[in-house]
Amino acid sequence: MPSAVAIPLLVVVIGFVAGCLTAVARDAPPRYLPKWAWALVICAAVPWGGLAYLAFGRTRKPGIPLETLAPIQPYDPGEPPAAASPPAPAQPPPAPSLPVQPLQAPAQSAPPLLLHRRPSVSAVVIEVNGLTKRFGPVTAVDGLSFAVQPGKVTGFLGPNGAGKTTTMRVILGLDSPTVGTALIAGQRYRDIIRPLHEVGSLLDATAVHRGRTAWFHLLALARSNGIGQQRTREVLRMTGLEAVAGRRVGEFSLGMKQRLGIAAALIANPAVLLLDEPVNGLDLEGVRWIRQLLTRLAAEGRTVLVSSHLMSEMAMIADHLIIIGRGRLLADTPAAEFVSRARRDVLVKSPRAAELALLLTAGGATVSPDDSGGLAITGMDAPGIGELAAAHGIPVHELVPRHASLEDAYLDLTSGSADYHSLTPPLRPGGPAEPAEGAAIR
């Protein structure tokens, strides 16, 4: 009896294990898994039945291998980036859309066979190419392409739900892209050996085990990439957590957890940093600390990508801006250029406003009522308006030239693509989810 059971069972188990092991070794989903599993079940009841099922049973089509879903394409500089087309053509463009900078070709493209070799000199460190990520029916990222250069702090901006975190997770190999690639120095994150030496990341500072001390949290991470206790002590000192290293993380405030997260990102002294909303929930002192830290890290020649949904934050830090909305690229531009392209207007208040408005319109200016009761005028500068009013004897009580702040320019750009605003009212008045109507320049 034992051999009658043992032989088919052993055959099935060994076959199943071998199939799975090869699949795991290739880091790909195993094929024919359901069939082997069923064979095992049948074998348990009817010893030779499992073998018979394997031999004669119907074979399901194997699942599509991951490689065909996410092809590793060499970068093609000739092809215009997919997101360079005007964003969301169905909607009226809210503001004169900013020109999207063409992607720079990296010094060396990465042919698929040489993925493990790092390009020796590359102007582009993080390269996202035609990235699309769908979660069931929801498209979180839609044909996104951009590149991040070293030596700068690059701000990654977008309203809530724009796809920032998803993009970062794809870059970090946590989610696999539906279409497209996200490469770091020419490699997929998953192919980087001891990746903390290349890329430090902070996705969620609260993602720590409450019962572990800060010291052991960092030490475990250090050991995962072949680093020892000395560097762990160094990053603790660097982030000012030395005194609390022996305390369990559950007792930490949010600010301390953020520092711990930064320490974890810096543990292996990486050349690339990806930080997702690092200043969320920090006090003023913490915000300033992170701001200085990021500026210094970029000055050392590192690549720093910082995401945020708040423009005001980025205005203080970023040298370069990548703005997305609904998973599409809206702008990829130096921060200074972004604000200089922003809209300007002049606020005029007059007791004879209607009369003045007619004159200005006749003079070629565009007049719209302002929230404060005055007129917002574009197409004519303040001296011109003043002289026109004086020439017609109209008294002017206020004449204020206004520059749109970075924040306003950002609102103009993203208001058309902010998620949720048609579904739920904005929680914060003036937040990024505010509707576009009225082109809020305040």
Add this chain to the structure above:
Amino acid sequence: MTTTLQAAPSSGRVAASRLARAGDALAFEWTKLQSVRSNRWTLIAAVIVTLGITVIVAESIASAPGPRPAPFDPLTASFLGYAEYTVLPVTVLGVLVFTSEYASGLIRTTFTAVPRRGSVLAAKALVTGAAALVAGELLAVTCFLLTQAIVSGRRGGLPLSHPGVPGAVLAAGLALAACAVVGVAAGAIIRHTAGAIAAALTVVYLLAVLCMFLPGPWNTRFGRFTMPFAAYQVVSLHQRAGLLSPGLSLLVVIAWPVIALLAAAAVLTRRDA
């Protein structure tokens, strides 16, 4: 805030052999496992409670009045408390190795530190399995000696050198490691603590109970492939009819965690973290 950073960013990839990287992953998981107090206390408490239960069970068997039940097996009797109780906390410990990371979000940090998910799974299973194996072997030997000491005067015990006994005692310790690894795999597949515990306990306990309720020859025909039945056969002095041979039974005990791990590897590598 004195912020002193190293002057130059890392120049690039650090050379590391496959072996070194495997060592990294193991050191990572070991540091995480031993640095949470609840893990240590769970194991220590499990050991103490098991010893207590074993003493009670042995005492009640030894002092049972009347004629002894027909097939008295002092070997199996040694592991009654062990099988009924210890498996539970150890399996839960294995489950928590993954689900605690999923619950806190730490799993993403883990996968960014070691991007090959198969390595993470293997390291977790090895480290947890090794901890459970050490605890299991210590317990198995102690439980056996305790029970024999209590039983020997009244019903006749066995020496550790009795043929077949050393292997059975070692196998009993191994079974505990197998339960822990089943827990690890269940945690990796299901991600939520409650569901993963239910699934793992189904494999290590409930499947056998279900099989016992099947009619006719089917109860043992299926039952012999469940972990409790197989483990029972391994630690029996005399073979039970209808079950697999002790060697094959040991194979069954090992096959469950191996299959669970392979399923977990398949799921982990294709799923978004």
